[in-house]
Amino acid sequence: MIQIEGIEGLPEVVPGDDIAALVAGAGVEIIDGDILVVTSKIVSKAEGRVRKGDSRAEAIAEETERVVARRGDLVIAQTRQGFVMAAAGVDASNTEPGTILLLPEDADASARRIRAGLRDRLGADVGVIVSDTFGRPWRHGLTDLAIGAAGVRPLDDYRGQSDPYGNPLNATVTALIDEIAAAAELAKGKLAGVPVAIVRGLAHLITAPDGPGVTALLRPADEDLFRHGSADVIYARRTIREFSPTPVDPAAVHRAIAAAISAPAPHHTTPWRFVLLETPATRTALLDAMRAAWTADLRADGFTESSITKRLRRGDVLRNAPYLAIPCLVMDGSHTYPDPRRNTAEREMFTVATGAGVQNFLIHLAVEGLGSAWVSSTMFCRPTVRQILNLPDSWDPMGTVAIGHPTSPPPTRPPRNPTDYTLIR
Structure with missing residues (x-):
């Protein structure tokens, strides 16, 4: 059985806060094998990735490595971290008026710090995923994906195996941490003020080392059939x-x-x-x-x-x-x-x-x-x-x-x- 529980009652996060300490003090049981999914917004706030002012366009330009597509004010960009997403991940929601949130500089490193902090405070061996919201080509609606991870196996590679009918699997690689991030968002929600969720029942995905994180999911340019968007082709x-x-x-x-x-x-x-x-x-x-x-x-x-x-x-x-x-x-x-x-x-x-x-x-x-x-x-x-x-x-x-x-x-x-x-x- 897989259980997902949002951690309620966390205070407003400000620069300098220790997210591991906030979660450990929330009074919620956290045990070995749990996976914590943390919304990137509170990671950005804690790490001071908050830009004052309301010029979102300037912030997007600063965070953009390349523009993939542009239509009017909408920009799909590759960020300096390697993610392709709307507005280069710059967000003006769930933050004080007059401020803009930027993505964490290195969300894998953020996940590692949170994992180590929870181990020190609670003695629990957990996995940590930092999530953010992405749109998807060819489909309406948004979903959460992983932008950082530590201690969780990021992929399940079924290539070389066979399905129940004996057909060989040649291209099936499941993005585990993306699936967990999306599932956890069902418990967190966008407006409920619940930025962290515990996913229980996937202890077999926990790894002793922190692992490669989200880096394992980023497709190299020479393998990307859709690398060039309309704006940069x-x-x-x-x-x-x-x-x-x-x-x-x-x-x-x-x-x-x-x-x-x-x-x-x-x-x-x-x-x-x-x-x-x-x-x-x-x-x-x-x-x-x-x-x-x-x-x-x-x-x-x-x-x-x-x-x-x-x-x-x-x-x-x-x-x-x-x-x-x-x-x-x-x-x-x-x-x-x-x-x-x-x-x-x-x-x-x-x-x-x-x-x-x-x-x-x-x-x-x-x-x-x-x-x-x-x-x-x-x-x-x-x-x-x-x-x-x-x-x-x-x-x-x-x-x-x-x-x-x-x-x-x-x-x-x-x-x-x-x-x-x-x-x-």
Whole structure:
């Protein structure tokens, strides 16, 4: 049997309070094997995570690591602690007017301190979960989840086992501490003034060491299929120049092409074509021919051999990438005018449309977890590229996209103020 009991009568928590001492003095029996679920708000208050003032927007910005999605005043953000939640966990409820509550700096550490304090005061070996309220994608309503834990097994991993029908379980990992946090909220409530609940009957989940805490539940970025939200997907595209030898899944590249060809184009045309270099011999032949063409051009322009060598190194990213794609511009459907100026503008329209397609392509590669670098190489030797790849004369190669798995995260991009690039008339 599982029993859940809220601890009533706790005083208003203020900075400097010892939550373990408050719980121990509440007059409620706490025994070995109990799990205490503590609302994060009182942890934040006790630890002084209270911000004076009513500028919630400023507090959200300070607590945000990245914005995942934004609609009006609603912000879904990844916090500095690694949680993705509304308003970066900043809360103006259940706190005095003119103050705002922030999440605990390290809720796992908070849970460890509360656990140790209860052991010292009561001699009871308990688990502690710090909980907070989360919304959920695709579902209305809120539920409590764990943001900190100590002494409780966080996950039950059933992978490798079989169900009663003999079917293998390949993906079943139960988030135990989230389930306990949600169940405990039924006894605490949002408005009852009961910030702590005791869950009894799950002693088999108690661990002697404090354990990994909530860290075990945070999904690594490279495993997260939904990492990029609507607000930060564009910023996910970064130029990557160093790739691991891990092969690139061609299906991912084809999905990126599907995104590319959804870009706008003039006259209802489709000016994009993509040449995918998946044959090693063709790839090597093209890069060697391009290198020879660049060398001849640079020598004709009077560059020294050392300068030529330095410039040719820029093409190393293409040789080191496990996959290459060449976007091409085609002018099918374009209009021809008697005025040469209009013909120039017509080509510029198609060039801009191709750029929009390439940008879509690069962004979707990032969504697929792939890095990329758009190198302008082929535009300097288009006849050579057409010859090696046997392309129609009407296809204009518009650079080469190096694609692969990044060896490391890209460096932080220096902030840019859009005002510096804006002119208002």
